[in-house]
Amino acid sequence: MKRDLAEQSGMNVAQSIDRIEVFALACAVEGGPVSTLALMPVRTGLLIKLTSSDSVFGWGEAWSNYPPKGNLNKLALLEDPIVPAFFDLPPLPWHAVRPMLEQRLHRMVIHTGESGPFAHCFAAIDMAMADLAARRGGISLAGLLGAGQATKAQVYASSPDVSDVDALPERLRAAGHTGVKIKIGFDGERDLGVLSRFRKADGAGLALYVDANQNWSIEAGLRNIAEIAQFEPGFVEEAILADTPVDQWREFAKRSALPLAAGENIAGLESFNRHVDAQLLSVVQPDVAKWGGVSGAIAVGKHALVNGAGCTLHYMGTVVGLATSLHTLAAIGGDGRVELDFNPNPLRTDLGAIDLVPVDGFLPLPEGPGIGFEPDPAALTRFAIATLDIQK
Numbered sequence: 001m002k003r004d005l006a007e008q009s010g011m012n013v014a015q016s017i018d019r020i021e022v023f024a025l026a027c028a029v030e031g032g033p034v035s036t037l038a039l040m041p042v043r044t045g046l047l048i049k050l051t052s053s054d055s056v057f058g059w060g061e062a063w064s065n066y067p068p069k070g071n072l073n074k075l076a077l078l079e080d081p082i083v084p085a086f087f088d089l090p091p092l093p094w095h096a097v098r099p100m101l102e103q104r105l106h107r108m109v110i111h112t113g114e115s116g117p118f119a120h121c122f123a124a125i126d127m128a129m130a131d132l133a134a135r136r137g138g139i140s141l142a143g144l145l146g147a148g149q150a151t152k153a154q155v156y157a158s159s160p161d162v163s164d165v166d167a168l169p170e171r172l173r174a175a176g177h178t179g180v181k182i183k184i185g186f187d188g189e190r191d192l193g194v195l196s197r198f199r200k201a202d203g204a205g206l207a208l209y210v211d212a213n214q215n216w217s218i219e220a221g222l223r224n225i226a227e228i229a230q231f232e233p234g235f236v237e238e239a240i241l242a243d244t245p246v247d248q249w250r251e252f253a254k255r256s257a258l259p260l261a262a263g264e265n266i267a268g269l270e271s272f273n274r275h276v277d278a279q280l281l282s283v284v285q286p287d288v289a290k291w292g293g294v295s296g297a298i299a300v301g302k303h304a305l306v307n308g309a310g311c312t313l314h315y316m317g318t319v320v321g322l323a324t325s326l327h328t329l330a331a332i333g334g335d336g337r338v339e340l341d342f343n344p345n346p347l348r349t350d351l352g353a354i355d356l357v358p359v360d361g362f363l364p365l366p367e368g369p370g371i372g373f374e375p376d377p378a379a380l381t382r383f384a385i386a387t388l389d390i391q392k
Helices: 002-009 070-087 094-104 106-112 115-137 165-174 188-201 218-231 246-255 269-277 293-306 319-332 377-383
Strands: 017-028 042-052 057-062 152-158 179-183 207-211 260-262 338-341 362-364 384-391
Touching: 017 070, 017 377, 042 070, 042 115, 057 115, 057 319, 070 094, 070 115, 070 384, 094 106, 094 115, 094 293, 106 115, 115 293, 115 319, 152 319, 165 188, 179 188, 188 207, 188 218, 218 246, 269 293, 293 319, 319 338, 377 384
Parallel strands: 152 179, 152 338, 179 207
Antiparallel strands: 017 042, 017 384, 042 057, 152 362
């Protein structure tokens, strides 16, 4: 019965959508994420809500954590040309909408040189279409995607403040975590000191991952990875530039002393699959808000698992994309995790009621149709810096 509902709810929903609302959100925080890329004293988000003529709706999110006003650019792109192109689509299954938008607006993407912002907006629409399709069928997003009886997804604490790293393991365990990703790629001596102190304080043996945010050259990366291998991280994320040529990635992967992970800055199923098929990555990390939405992440994750790689979802945004990521990972399967930001972000914690406290490293899938979450209107008003309401 659930399979029939999933198939029915996935059919031809595009033509019935006659309203699109867009919410650019922002709030200042103390203690935002710290990396070699940039500080994040302002947490931002861009949400969209699609509503059909029979009042069924779906929520999605476009990646927009940097620069601080990047969400306003994407709001403008949605207003023109993306939403007009969306309203002009023929009847399509939910998962066919994003590829059709990519095809129809391909020349415009080239002309503007804004491939990233367009991809983020397309991902938000894909998410919202999936959420709407599941709500129409009265099933969860995980159910729509074929996750069976899944009720939870594994997570890891991402990018915690390491200024008091000796106390960090206990803080993580008290918060219900069994794994953590620590930002590195700063000064080599600093990185080694942080990881050494963390492991000495970590009597429970938390799963450790590290993220260099593309800050190493190939040779520096190999040298630094060899030095941090003693701390046994499960993977090194973005050790080198994501756009490094494939032949150099291949050589780097062969020589690396640790498994490599990447994906937040890879776009396109062909590119993801190439990284897996050529054994460049041990773990792929698609981001549902950055490229591909739900349909893209599912395709990437399934291909990875079938071809010997793992899949852990990258994510650092609002609660809408987080809820979507939990359902999506449950459908992908495997032993991967969803990234759960361990820093202050009211756009994750204060947009509405949702359980964000892990138990033994797992978060429950939000219950109810679709992603099981919808933002509180008063919270949207409080955090909104710009909005759109476009009706067909």
